[in-house]
Amino acid sequence: MITFEKVSKAYKDVTVLKDISFTIEDGTLVTLIGESGCGKTTTLKMINRLIEPTSGKILINGEDVHKKNEIELRRSIGYVIQQTGLFPHLTIKENIEIIPKALKMEKKKIEAKTKEVLKMVDLDEDLLDRYPNELSGGQQQRVGIARAFMNDPKIILMDEPFSALDPMSRSALQEELLKIQDKFHKTIVFVTHDMDEAIKLADKIAIMDGGKLVQYDTPENILKHPKTEFVKEFVGKDRIWDSPELIKVKDIMITNPVTCLPHYSIFYCLNKMKMMHVDSLIIVDEEKRFKGMLYAESIVEEKSTKRKAEDLMIDDVVTVKEDQSIVDLAKLVKTNRLSTIPVLDNDNKVCGLITRSSLITALSQQFLKEE
Numbered sequence: 237m238i239t240f241e242k243v244s245k246a247y248k249d250v251t252v253l254k255d256i257s258f259t260i261e262d263g264t265l266v267t268l269i270g271e272s273g274c275g276k277t278t279t280l281k282m283i284n285r286l287i288e289p290t291s292g293k294i295l296i297n298g299e300d301v302h303k304k305n306e307i308e309l310r311r312s313i314g315y316v317i318q319q320t321g322l323f324p325h326l327t328i329k330e331n332i333e334i335i336p337k338a339l340k341m342e343k344k345k346i347e348a349k350t351k352e353v354l355k356m357v358d359l360d361e362d363l364l365d366r367y368p369n370e371l372s373g374g375q376q377q378r379v380g381i382a383r384a385f386m387n388d389p390k391i392i393l394m395d396e397p398f399s400a401l402d403p404m405s406r407s408a409l410q411e412e413l414l415k416i417q418d419k420f421h422k423t424i425v426f427v428t429h430d431m432d433e434a435i436k437l438a439d440k441i442a443i444m445d446g447g448k449l450v451q452y453d454t455p456e457n458i459l460k461h462p463k464t465e466f467v468k469e470f471v472g473k474d475r476i477w478d479s480p481e482l483i484k485v486k487d488i489m490i491t492n493p494v495t496c497l498p499h500y501s502i503f504y505c506l507n508k509m510k511m512m513h514v515d516s517l518i519i520v521d522e523e524k525r526f527k528g529m530l531y532a533e534s535i536v537e538e539k540s541t542k543r544k545a546e547d548l549m550i551d552d553v554v555t556v557k558e559d560q561s562i563v564d565l566a567k568l569v570k571t572n573r574l575s576t577i578p579v580l581d582n583d584n585k586v587c588g589l590i591t592r593s594s595l596i597t598a599l600s601q602q603f604l605k606e607e
Contacts, residue, residue, distance in 0.1 A: 314384030489588030
């Protein structure tokens, strides 16, 4: 866990950071993003003491980094930068193994670890005897990532590592990083100026402006609920539609669907449908747990109005969870030709309803513009 406690940084009369406080949980990938000069790289470099704060504390697992030996601290933290940071006069093998050798790790362990990290970043062992200038930019950056993982650090700092790459290489390395993180669960602090990259990679995004942390939250919450006008402008209008998987069923569902208890009579149910202008009822128990659906077309010709809702309800009904994405929802509606779908929480209680019209209305928002 990395904790910033009221951290500030000033150079003479220029304040770069102003009372930054936030916590990065173990095993999460956090992106720092903002305009040039906002303080994101300064924030990153304070973690491994490449830059010292003017005031405040930075703690790693409760221990003040200022009290740690800076050389030992840096060797225990992986570091990847935009220009890869590879030594041009050393081979790829020598670049990757430089830290383990400095720590006097056993030769066999170094060799085994080298093979492991090369496989992790999808590089051939044939490249080990080459020099950095003999590799493409994407390959060099993979080497930089491999080197950062050699000492098996718990924390890895990445300062705009993919920004100098072409779009295809950049996208490929982003996917690679997601796979690596899914497997190893490192604590990664990633500086970027690209909001799309931040949304794609991050568990949490820290948006900075003028040396201040203006919002720190999940990509989903930042896209849906920008705290300030700056965040709204920086994120961009309707950017949520670039990541529709972040829009959940609960964001677009009807929150007060018409329900009925199983023992209510068909006569009562027909009257309720008429009064509420609906053609179906969600049947629930006393605790609002889902039991089935009752459709008007199923009961309109029923001669005995004394029969109960549970006698004619359909219990084999497609439902969705409130945290499912609208991408999954749209596929479900299309595949099953559904007009209504009950929404359930994790306790199987009804919390909403999706209709075909409500889904179409929600999806159409990406095409609507302000007058």
